[in-house]
């Protein structure tokens with residue numbers, strides 16, 4: 001049983017709803033014109049969801065699997081060098097996790113495929129997870145509606161404050177206020193359950209990382225995918241928050257920056273090992289494990305060796321590569337949150 005949850009989102013009874021159908025939170029940008037938002041909602045409704053025809057799949061695309069700093073060169077060609085960004089498409093809905101340099105190609109792909117409504121969730125604001133945001137083309141497109149969420153610094157710094165701090169002189173030539181997309185910043189607390197759309201549930205939990213970090217579990221159509229990046233494990237003590245987020249998940253994207261052997265000299269760095277990913281997935285009954293947040297020194301040859309060892313230990317394991325896609329077919333009709 002999960003402990004009592006605070007729910008935020010579309011169609012949740014008992015929550016004060018703002019013009020978006022989202023709970024009004026402190027430090028949020030003022031909501032845009034309600035008439036415009038309602039018109040947008042109506043325009044979005046005919047999108048075929050699980051109940052009817054159309055695309056009912058849960059697609060995951062890895063746009064950046066490298067940790068700490070982007071890398072390039074022939075020794076990194078197979079697994080790629082972009083820093084963290086993962087796209088999840090739940091039927092016609094688009095969610096992004098983190099804005100490392102992988103968000104640049106993600107943005108190009110989204111504009112090409114006609115995506116207009118995106119929710120971007122941050123695990124935390126370390127450079128490798130925010131570096132690509134100023135180069136995310138949809139930010140500058142007036143037809144895009146983008147909601148940006150974070151919760152790792154709840155009560156300390158709002159999402160809006162972090163965005164303003166990121167895009168300003170002398171670090172970047174223009175401020176986020178020049179963006180032409182309709183950008184709304186949102187705040188939540190770890191443990192909150194968010195429904196960005198009625199049929200998509202996003203669960204949240206704290207990870208063990210310097211400065212805080214949030215792990216996510218996305219549920220849609222009877223499928224679940226977890227994004228667990230960045231986190232450090234304690235030897236012999238499986239993280240209860242991680243176990244709850246990855247329970248019976250179809251896919252777990254996990255911080256596997258190091259090996260168990262390397263962890264001995266990297267305690268306190270805030271990262272984990274592929275072996276811990278395997279132990280956690282076994283304990284939680286998860287099906288697939290994507291080794292993620294690859295150390296920037298790890299070459300293709302080394303990663304292929306790690307991938308082979310991980311597969312031997314857990315057949316559903318693989319080392320995530322930039323551009324890689326996985327598709328899960330929905331198991332059940334989506335239930336609306338009531």
Ligand SMILES: [Zn+2]
Pocket residue numbers: 067068126128129230293
């Ligand atoms: Zn990182």
Ligand SMILES: [Zn+2]
Pocket residue numbers: 124126209230270
């Ligand atoms: Zn970090």
